[in-house]
Each structure stands twice: as C-alpha cells, then as structure tokens.
Amino acid sequence: MKQSLTLGKVTKFMGLGFLTTIKDLFTGKLEKEDFKNFLRKVVVPIASILLFIGLWHMGSKSLYNIEAEFKIEKALNDQGPAAAEALRTCIASGDSSCQPNTLPSPSQVWSSYQSLLRDHNIISADKAAFIEKTAALNEKRLAEGKDAIVYTGRPSFVDQIFRSLQTVFAGFLLALLIAVPLGIFIGLSPTLKSSFNWFIQIFKPVSPVVWYLLVFMIVKTLLIGSSEDSSFTISFISVGLCSMWATLVNTAMGVSSVDKDYINVAKVLKLGPFQKIFKVVLPSSLPLIFTGLKITLSVAWMVLIAIELLAQSPGLGLFVWEEFQNGANDSNAKIIVAMFVIGIIGFLLDRLMLTIQNWVSFDKTDAI
Amino acid sequence: MAYLELNNIYKTYEQGGSETEVLSNINLTIEEGEFVAIVGFTGSGKTTLVNLINGLLEPTKGEVLFKGKPVQGTSHERGVIFQNYSLLPWLTVGQNVYMAVKEAFPKKSKSELNAIVADYVEMVSLTPAINKRPKELSGGMRQRVAVARALAMKPEMIIMDEPLGALDALTRGNLQDEILNIWGKEKRTALLITNDVDEGIYMADRIIPLRPGPNATLGPEFKIDLDRPRDKTEMNDNPNFKNTRNAIIEYLMDIGAERKVEASEGFVLPELTPKDFVNRFK
Numbered sequence: 001m002k003q004s005l006t007l008g009k010v011t012k013f014m015g016l017g018f019l020t021t022i023k024d025l026f027t028g029k030l031e032k033e034d035f036k037n038f039l040r041k042v043v044v045p046i047a048s049i050l051l052f053i054g055l056w057h058m059g060s061k062s063l064y065n066i067e068a069e070f071k072i073e074k075a076l077n078d079q080g081p082a083a084a085e086a087l088r089t090c091i092a093s094g095d096s097s098c099q100p101n102t103l104p105s106p107s108q109v110w111s112s113y114q115s116l117l118r119d120h121n122i123i124s125a126d127k128a129a130f131i132e133k134t135a136a137l138n139e140k141r142l143a144e145g146k147d148a149i150v151y152t153g154r155p156s157f158v159d160q161i162f163r164s165l166q167t168v169f170a171g172f173l174l175a176l177l178i179a180v181p182l183g184i185f186i187g188l189s190p191t192l193k194s195s196f197n198w199f200i201q202i203f204k205p206v207s208p209v210v211w212y213l214l215v216f217m218i219v220k221t222l223l224i225g226s227s228e229d230s231s232f233t234i235s236f237i238s239v240g241l242c243s244m245w246a247t248l249v250n251t252a253m254g255v256s257s258v259d260k261d262y263i264n265v266a267k268v269l270k271l272g273p274f275q276k277i278f279k280v281v282l283p284s285s286l287p288l289i290f291t292g293l294k295i296t297l298s299v300a301w302m303v304l305i306a307i308e309l310l311a312q313s314p315g316l317g318l319f320v321w322e323e324f325q326n327g328a329n330d331s332n333a334k335i336i337v338a339m340f341v342i343g344i345i346g347f348l349l350d351r352l353m354l355t356i357q358n359w360v361s362f363d364k365t366d367a368i
Numbered sequence: 369m370a371y372l373e374l375n376n377i378y379k380t381y382e383q384g385g386s387e388t389e390v391l392s393n394i395n396l397t398i399e400e401g402e403f404v405a406i407v408g409f410t411g412s413g414k415t416t417l418v419n420l421i422n423g424l425l426e427p428t429k430g431e432v433l434f435k436g437k438p439v440q441g442t443s444h445e446r447g448v449i450f451q452n453y454s455l456l457p458w459l460t461v462g463q464n465v466y467m468a469v470k471e472a473f474p475k476k477s478k479s480e481l482n483a484i485v486a487d488y489v490e491m492v493s494l495t496p497a498i499n500k501r502p503k504e505l506s507g508g509m510r511q512r513v514a515v516a517r518a519l520a521m522k523p524e525m526i527i528m529d530e531p532l533g534a535l536d537a538l539t540r541g542n543l544q545d546e547i548l549n550i551w552g553k554e555k556r557t558a559l560l561i562t563n564d565v566d567e568g569i570y571m572a573d574r575i576i577p578l579r580p581g582p583n584a585t586l587g588p589e590f591k592i593d594l595d596r597p598r599d600k601t602e603m604n605d606n607p608n609f610k611n612t613r614n615a616i617i618e619y620l621m622d623i624g625a626e627r628k629v630e631a632s633e634g635f636v637l638p639e640l641t642p643k644d645f646v647n648r649f650k
Contacts, residue, residue, distance in 0.1 A: 267423075268442050271467075271471060280456065283456070
C-alpha cells in the first residue's frame with residue numbers, strides 16, 4: 001500500500017510534530033478542539049523562550065552593574081576621584097575600551113551572531129576571489145607537477161562549524177566500525193563477553209581528556225617524521241574512542257537478548273552463521289543498536305568541544321577557546337553564540353538519528 | 369522399523385542446583401504416513417517433547433530415532449510449526465517463506481525458489497498478502513504463513529506444536545481442514561500436539577494423552593477408527609466417535625483429579641510486566 005507523503009507524516013516521522021500545528025494555524029485548519037493542543041504545543045514553548053530571554057536579560061544587567069561598580073570603586077581607590085568619574089562617563093557612553101567584562105545580554109549575543117555572519121561573508125568572498133585569482137596559476141603548477149596553492153586565511157565561524165561536523169562524523173564512523181562488529185561478537189559469545197567485560201567496565205568511564213592524551217601519545221609516535229598536521233586525526237580518533245561505549249554495550253545487549261523464538265526459527269531452518277547474524281540477529285537487535293548509536297552521536301558531539309580545544313584542531317571547540325583567550329569586548333558574546341550553535345546542532349543530530357532509526361527498524365512494539 | 373521412535377526418553381532441566389524431571393520414560397513409535405496427536409494439559413511438557421523430536425533439545429536419557437538413525441540437531445526432513453508462529457517481523461510474508469525455501473533447496477535458481485514460494489503462499493490463500501509484514505496480518509493469517517513456511521521446505525514429517533491454540537473456533541476449523549487437505553494430498557507423516565481432544569479426534573489416526581508433568585509420561589493410546597475424509601457434523605452422531613471421545617475425556621479428567629489432590633499447595637505468581645526497551649529511550 002502506497003501512502004502519500006504529507007508534511008504531517010514527514011515531520012512526525014522526524015520527531016518535529018509541532019511544525020504541523022504551526023502550519024495548521026496559518027492554513028486555518030485549526031479546529032476549536034485543537035485549540036488546547038495549540039496552546040500547549042506552540043504558545044507555551046514560545047512563552048517559556050521569552051521568559052528565558054527576559055530572565056537572562058535581567059541577570060546579565062545586574063551582573064553588568066556589579067562589575068561596573070567594582071571597576072569604578074577600584075579606580076577610586078587606586079587612582080582617585082577624577083579617574084573614577086572619567087571611568088563612569090566612559091562606561092555610560094558605551095565605549096568599547098572600558099566595558100565591564102561579564103555575561104553578555106541577549107541583544108549583545110544577537111549582534112555578535114550577526115557580526116560573525118558578516119565576517120563569514122567577507123572571508124568567503126575573499127576566499128572565492130583568491131581561488132579565482134590562483135585558478136590559472138594552479139593549473140599550470142599542477143601540470144608542472146607542483147602542489148597547488150591553497151587558501152591559508154583565517155577560517156570563519158561557519159567554516160569551523162563544518163570542520164567540527166567533519167570531526168564528529170569521522171569519530172562517529174570510527175565508533176560505529178569498532179563498536180558494532182565488536183558488540184555483535186561479544187553478544188554472540190559468552191566467552192568473549194566475560195573476557196571483554198573488565199575492559200568495557202574500566203574504560204567506559206574514562207574522561208575525554210585522558211582519551212585525548214592516550215591517542216596523542218600513540219599517534220604522535222606513529223606519525224613520526226610526517227609533516228602532516230595530525231590534530232584532526234588525533235581529535236577524531238579520541239572522539240570515536242570516547243563515544244563508542246554506549247554502542248558497544250547496547251549492541252552486545254541487543255545481540256545477546258534476541259528472542260528465543262527467532263533463534264529457534266534460525267535453528268529449524270538450519271541457517272548458516274552468516275545468514276543467522278544478518279537475517280535474524282541483526283534485524284532483531286537494530287532498535288537497541290540504534291539507541292546506542294544515538295547516545296554515541298550525542299556523546300561524540302559533547303566531547304568534541306573539549307577535545308578540539310586540547311588538540312588545537314580547528315572547529316567550534318577551538319573557536320570557543322580562542323575567543324576566551326582573546327578577551328575582546330565581544331568575545332563573551334561570541335562564546336554564547338557558539339554555545340547556542342552547539343546546542344542546536346546537537347539537537348538536530350539527535351533528530352537525524354531518530355529519523356534514520358525510524359527508517360530502518362521495524363516496530364518492535366506491535367511485532368510478534 | 370518404525371519411522372520415528374522414542375525409546376525411554378527422560379528429560380530433566382537443571383535450575384539453580386535443583387533438578388526437575390519434565391519427561392520420564394516416554395516411549396512412542398510413529399509409522400510412515402501416520403497422523404498422531406498427543407493431547408495434554410498446558411504445562412505438561414508438550415513443547416519439550418516436540419523440541420526433543422525436532423532436534424532443538426537433546427534428551428537427558430534415552431534416544432530419539434528418526435528412520436532408524438538417532439536425531440542430532442534440527443533437519444529439513446522434519447518441518448516444525450511453532451505454537452506462537454515465530455515469523456520474523458522484519459520480513460514480509462513472501463520473504464519469510466523464501467528464507468526457508470532457500471535454505472531447503474540451496475541449488476535451485478532464484479526464479480524456481482520464487483515459484484515455490486508463490487505456490488505455497490497460494491495454498492494457504494495468502495497471495496494478496498504476500499508483501500505484507502506479519503504485524504499487518506490477523507492471528508489466523510500469521511499461522512497460515514507459518515504453515516506455508518514449514519510445508520514449503522517439503523519436509524517428510526510435519527511436527528505441529530499447538531499450531532491452532534491461539535485462534536478462534538471458526539478460524540481453527542478452517543485451518544484444521546486446510547492442514548488435513550495438504551496432509552492427505554502429499555501423505556506425509558504428521559505429529560500434532562494439542563490441548564483440544566475434539567481437534568485430535570478430527571484430525572489424527574491415533575491419540576496419545578500425555579500425563580501432566582513433572583515426570584510427564586505418555587498414557588495409553590486411543591485408536592480413532594473413523595473413515596476419511598471426516599465430516600464434523602456427521603461425526604457428532606457417530607457412536608464410535610462418542611465412545612472414543614468419552615474414553616479420552618474420562619481418562620484426562622481422572623489424571624486432572626489426581627493432579628489436583630497432589631497439588632494442594634498453592635503458588636503465588638509474581639506480578640511481572642515485560643520490559644519495553646524501545647520506548648524507554650525515545
């Protein structure tokens with residue numbers, strides 16, 4: 001039976017059901033009985049967002065005042081009343097040279113976001129111009145067997161987001177390639193399970209920072225003499241190793257708890273070991289494997305920031321760290337922008353996994 | 369030489385140091401082409417007996433001989449229809465049957481295999497549902513898929529473990545006829561495990577009651593001397609049928625009464641609900 005694909009079905013499938021309610025509001029499809037639903041699904045979330053922004057605004061304002069008073073007090077004690085008065089007028093005028101350094105307000109964060117976007121536009125225009133300029137030259141160099149000239153300018157905020165996504169997906173892929181096959185073997189064999197159990201229990205709670213150091217020790221030696229930048233390699237391997245445990249444990253659990261009826265079917269049909277794994281064991285444990293993968297992806301995204309920061313690998317983590325070290329008057333606001341971007345991308349990654357999960361796995365709840 | 373022979377079978381389960389003897393001293397012979405039914409109360413060890421015959425379990429003592437050779441593991445010669453259908457929910461009706469056929473006839477080409485699948489799905493009249501998944505089917509339809517899956521492998525013997533237990537009376541009657549029809553056409557040996565005496569009498573040549581476990585053992589056999597094809601309504605007036613039926617029910621009632629006296633001690637079952645792993649993490 002072919003079902004038509006409607007917006008409602010797609011959004012519900014991806015776990016974004018609230019979009020349908022908003023659409024119904026504009027198309028006038030909203031019935032009276034839906035009103036309560038609309039109130040709960042749209043009005044309440046929007047109200048809570050506004051409340052959050054309001055509290056944030058007031059909080060940052062009071063922190064700003066505390067910081068300003070402290071600065072003026074300090075100037076008064078150190079340099080006398082004239083300097084204090086000069087500082088007070090300077091702060092009131094909004095001059096960037098003397099602003100108190102504290103939690104930025106929502107409006108400051110918004111303007112930093114816009115300035116980051118402007119910055120991105122400038123950098124990408126610059127990059128495009130550079131590529132255009134060097135295109136002819138590069139062709140000639142390549143023909144002569146020389147390396148092409150590449151753009152080495154500063155990456156923009158958007159470039160760093162993509163770099164972070166690259167690292168996280170490389171790490172996630174590594175975790176998937178290690179944890180799923182290993183989990184299947186562990187789940188199938190009680191001997192392997194008991195031999196790996198101590199390993200899993202001990203390494204699962206190890207902090208990302210320590211994983212990074214371990215990977216650094218190994219990769220540094222392996223890549224000795226190589227001129228390539230190893231920071232990306234180190235950071236994605238660390239991310240993978242940190243985040244693979246949830247998938248490993250869930251896969252092993254899913255594989256070892258396959259319904260006995262299905263195993264009996266496999267035995268009665270005399271399926272070979274490969275057939276048994278791919279036709280019976282794996283499909284039946286897919287829901288649990290995906291639960292593990294979902295946790296892995298969110299853990300990977302969470303530890304990524306810390307690892308990029310340590311590895312000096314370009315990305316959002318490094319961006320946050322550099323802004324913190326930078327200490328410019330809008331640095332704090334940029335850190336908050338990065339925080340929201342990290343949160344929103346994490347949410348979208350989770351939805352992505354949920355969508356894939358709904359796509360590939362059968363509904364275990366109504367299955368026999 | 370008998371077709372299937374069970375000699376002095378004992379089966380004990382060990383759990384936490386204590387042993388329970390589920391089956392003791394089971395002796396059974398089935399001739400080729402025969403239809404034998406084993407009737408017993410729930411929990412009397414019927415499924416254990418079936419699993420010993422189809423090779424999923426091994427007896428603790430005694431031997432199961434199939435065509436004179438001891439049974440070691442499962443075999444395509446003995447097709448099994450499980451009590452709870454055991455269809456793979458991620459495969460469609462056609463794919464469920466295809467998987468079995470492919471294992472049974474690994475040398476046939478894909479189109480030949482597909483033809484066999486189509487034939488057997490047609491036989492249980494599920495052709496319109498061939499691309500549906502088990503969860504879209506009713507209980508009766510699911511059991512018909514299980515029947516098609518077992519028969520499509522062309523086994524020499526069909527072992528049915530309460531195949532119709534979960535179905536309503538009408539669907540049950542229809543499926544009984546369908547199974548008898550297929551059995552009559554291809555004259556295979558059949559072993560039916562059931563808790564319904566009437567079903568046993570309607571379908572089988574011989575009925576053997578299983579005395580309830582632990583220590584379940586087979587009771588005296590009852591021959592059913594009714595001509596085939598049997599008619600359900602006519603059968604009710606047949607004095608032969610009435611006598612056999614009364615004898616079997618009386619026998620079962622007697623063991624039931626014995627068991628009640630033995631089991632005067634009450635057991636309280638814990639209240640358990642199955643865990644739902646999928647929705648917990650959504």
